[in-house]
Amino acid sequence: DTGVSQDPRHKITKRGQNVTFRCDPISEHNRLYWYRQTLGQGPEFLTYFQNEAQLEKSRLLSDRFSAERPKGSFSTLEIQRTEQGDSAMYLCASSLDWTPDQEQYFGPGTRLTVT
Amino acid sequence: AQTVTQSQPEMSVQEAETVTLSCTYDTSESNYYLFWYKQPPSRQMILVIRQEAYKQQNATENRFSVNFQKAAKSFSLKISDSQLGDTAMYFCALTEYGNKLVFGAGTILRVKS
Numbered sequence: 298d299t300g301v302s303q304d305p306r307h308k309i310t311k312r313g314q315n316v317t318f319r320c321d322p323i324s325e326h327n328r329l330y331w332y333r334q335t336l337g338q339g340p341e342f343l344t345y346f347q348n349e350a351q352l353e354k355s356r357l358l359s360d361r362f363s364a365e366r367p368k369g370s371f372s373t374l375e376i377q378r379t380e381q382g383d384s385a386m387y388l389c390a391s392s393l394d395w396t397p398d399q400e401q402y403f404g405p406g407t408r409l410t411v412t
Numbered sequence: 413a414q415t416v417t418q419s420q421p422e423m424s425v426q427e428a429e430t431v432t433l434s435c436t437y438d439t440s441e442s443n444y445y446l447f448w449y450k451q452p453p454s455r456q457m458i459l460v461i462r463q464e465a466y467k468q469q470n471a472t473e474n475r476f477s478v479n480f481q482k483a484a485k486s487f488s489l490k491i492s493d494s495q496l497g498d499t500a501m502y503f504c505a506l507t508e509y510g511n512k513l514v515f516g517a518g519t520i521l522r523v524k525s
Contacts, residue, residue, distance in 0.1 A: 300456075301456075330512065330513075332513075337517070337518075338517055338518070339416075339418075339503050339505075339515030339516050339517050339518050340457075340503070340513070340515050341515070342512040342513065342514070345511060345512060352511065353511055353512065388457070392510075395510050395511075396510050397444070397445045397507050397508065397509055397510030398445055398462065398464060398510075399510060400447075400459045400462070401459075401513060403449075403456045403457040403458070404456060405455070405456045406456070
């Protein structure tokens with residue numbers, strides 16, 4: 298396994314359209330995280346999964362955002378009715394388990410541009 | 413609430429010299445983990461070094477070491493013998509229970525030849 302992968306790497310969409318991003322974590326990793334990173338800033342937590350269960354959602358995750366992790370493998374992040382403020386890099390990370398010392402392995406990100 | 417502050421937006425260092433990146437944080441927990449992550453230009457973020465708050469000894473990883481001052485809530489990263497490949501954005505991050513990382517705004521480090 299070569300690491301966390303994300304698809305697509307870049308997405309340009311028009312305001313009001315729906316978009317979906319995919320994240321494939323490292324295969325034996327139980328934890329999966331989504332972060333959002335705007336230009337010049339650090340990543341901000343959006344949500345995380347333990348296997349297929351979504352355990353926490355940030356207040357940043359409005360009702361236009363939904364994330365799933367069916368069967369505890371890959372995850373999808375969907376944004377409905379995109380707005381220009383949604384333009385950002387969306388990062389996925391995974392870790393082996395829940396203990397706080399665990400390294401989170403990051404994917405390359407999906408850069409979303411809303412025009 | 414957890415917060416992480418990096419007060420140096422940009423830094424530069426000559427190749428082979430030493431540089432220190434600053435980070436302060438706030439948490440109400442007595443045990444937590446601190447991390448430094450590196451994000452090279454157009455590449456994915458990777459872990460540089462981690463420190464458990466209960467451990468008094470500062471973590472080291474080859475040319476990278478930290479100065480962890482728990483009472484001052486300070487966690488600086490020292491890079492010795494800087495190399496061109498160290499050019500990157502560096503993020504300080506905190507986790508209390510392993511459920512999420514809280515990141516600082518980052519410091520852009522440029523290593524000059």
